Amino acid sequence: MTNKALLIIxxxxxxxxxxxxxxxxxxxxxxxxxxxxxxxxxxxxxxxHIQHRFKEKDAPFTVEGTIGAEIHDLARPLPTEPVxxxxxxxxxxxxxxxQILDDENIGELIIGGSMSKDCIxxxxxxxTELGYPITIVYDACATREPGSCDQSSxxxxxxxxxxxxxxxxxxxxxxTNEYLQKVD
Numbered sequence: 001m002t003n004k005a006l007l008i009i010x011x012x013x014x015x016x017x018x019x020x021x022x023x024x025x026x027x028x029x030x031x032x033x034x035x036x037x038x039x040x041x042x043x044x045x046x047x048x049h050i051q052h053r054f055k056e057k058d059a060p061f062t063v064e065g066t067i068g069a070e071i072h073d074l075a076r077p078l079p080t081e082p083v084x085x086x087x088x089x090x091x092x093x094x095x096x097x098x099q100i101l102d103d104e105n106i107g108e109l110i111i112g113g114s115m116s117k118d119c120i121x122x123x124x125x126x127x128t129e130l131g132y133p134i135t136i137v138y139d140a141c142a143t144r145e146p147g148s149c150d151q152s153s154x155x156x157x158x159x160x161x162x163x164x165x166x167x168x169x170x171x172x173x174x175x176t177n178e179y180l181q182k183v184d
Contacts, residue, residue, distance in 0.1 A: 002107035005046040008033055009091065009113030009123055011075035012051060014061040014068035015142065021061040023114055023142040030074040032140035032176040033112050037075065039180055046104045048097065049077045051085050052119060089122035092130070101132075108133045110179070112140030135172040137179050 011033055014020045023029075040047050049071055053064040062069040077083055084097045092098050101109075109132050111123055120141050127134050174182075 003046065003105050004108045004110060005048055005101060005104065005106040006036055006040040006110045007048050007050060007091070007113070007123065008037070008075050009050040009111060010052045010062070010115065010119050011049070011072050011113050012062050012068065013070050013072050014066075015114045016072055019061065020068050026114065026142040027074075029112070029114070029140050029142040030072060032137065033075050035176055035180060036110070036112055036137060036140055039183060040110075041078070043183070046100075046106060047077070047081045048100055049075070049081060049083045050091050050097070050113070050119075050123075051083055052089075053085055053087060055087065089119050090126050091119070091123045092126050098130070106132075108135070110135045110137060112137045114141065115143045118143075133172070135174060135179060137176055138173050139175050 011030060012019075015023045015026050016030070017027065037047065039045075051069070051071055052062050053069050054062055055064050057063060071077060071083065082100055084091070084095050084100070086093065086095055086097075088094075109127050111120060111127075111134055113120060120136065120143075124134060124136060
């Protein structure tokens, strides 16, 4: 049996209502993350929280040392769950994530968090390049519209496009309910 780890990526205050980079659907994604966390904790599965921080004080969000960079209460890690800090979109660069996964003999990853179009996509690419089979729980992820250059794209279309592009490298993109039904 393959050991699985749940990776909760960048579920931080700045992406929630009132934060510096509010993501549409972040509260709904966090509710699904809570279900994934409860399931993983019940099964004594490895859970790793990834926290993006910028060292530059003029960064647009998740600036190191600010409340916005902290993990949101809806996804709060337990004291036994490691929190890995990253300073780029690559979840493995210049931190101990790979060592944690190796120490726990992890062979498969389940991913949820923020932002689908950036850090979730980068995490999917990085993990598959290292040979990990992954499951992306799409409704436990949140994103935002691409910006002022394209006013026609709504968040749900951006999310669908990102998940469709990730299906090329990850054939297991499921909803929270689909994932939880498979593991029960």
